[in-house]
C-alpha cells in the first residue's frame with residue numbers, strides 16, 4: 001500500500017510548543033497532537049503544513065526544519081514533522097477545526113498533556129528543537145518591539 005503522509009507541525013513560539021487537543025473522531029478525541037493533517041495529491045508537505053495551520057488554527061506560519069524520523073499511524077498514514085513558526089502579524093492560534101483546546105507548553109510542561117500514543121516519539125524528537133529554535137526562549141530574530149513572548 002502506498003504510504004500517505006500526515007504532516008504535523010512542531011509550532012514553536014517563545015520557547016514553547018503548541019499542543020492541540022483533538023475533538024474527533026471519538027477514538028482520538030481528548031488526546032493531544034501536533035496540529036496538521038493529510039498531504040493532498042500534488043501538494044508538498046511544507047505547503048500542506050501551512051494550509052492546515054491556516055485552516056485549523058487561523059494562523060500564518062512558515063515551516064522550518066524537518067524533525068528527523070517518521071512515525072506509523074493507522075495505515076496507510078505515516079507522520080512526518082516539521083518545526084514551524086508564526087509569521088509576524090499572524091493571529092494567535094484558535095481551535096477552529098478538529099481541536100477543542102490548545103496549549104503552549106514549555107519543555108518542563110511537555111508531558112503534562114496526554115499525547116496520542118503514536119505522537120510520543122515524535123514529540124520527544126521535536127523537544128530537541130525547542131531550545132534550538134529560540135535560543136534562550138526569546139525569538140532568534142530581532143523583532144523591534146517584540147518582547148519574544150509572542151501570542152498565546
Ligand SMILES: Nc1nc2c([nH]c(=O)n2[C@H]2C[C@H](O)[C@@H](COP(=O)(O)OP(=O)(O)OP(=O)(O)O)O2)c(=O)[nH]1
Pocket residue numbers: 006007008028033034035036037038039052073074077079098116118119
Ligand atoms: N494532524 C495530526 N494527525 C495525527 C497526528 N497523530 C495522529 O495519529 N494523527 C492522525 C489523526 C488522523 O487520523 C490523521 C490526520 O487526519 P486529519 O483529520 O488531521 O487530517 P485532515 O485535516 O487532512 O483531515 P480530512 O481532510 O481527512 O478531514 O492522522 C498528529 O500529530 N497530527
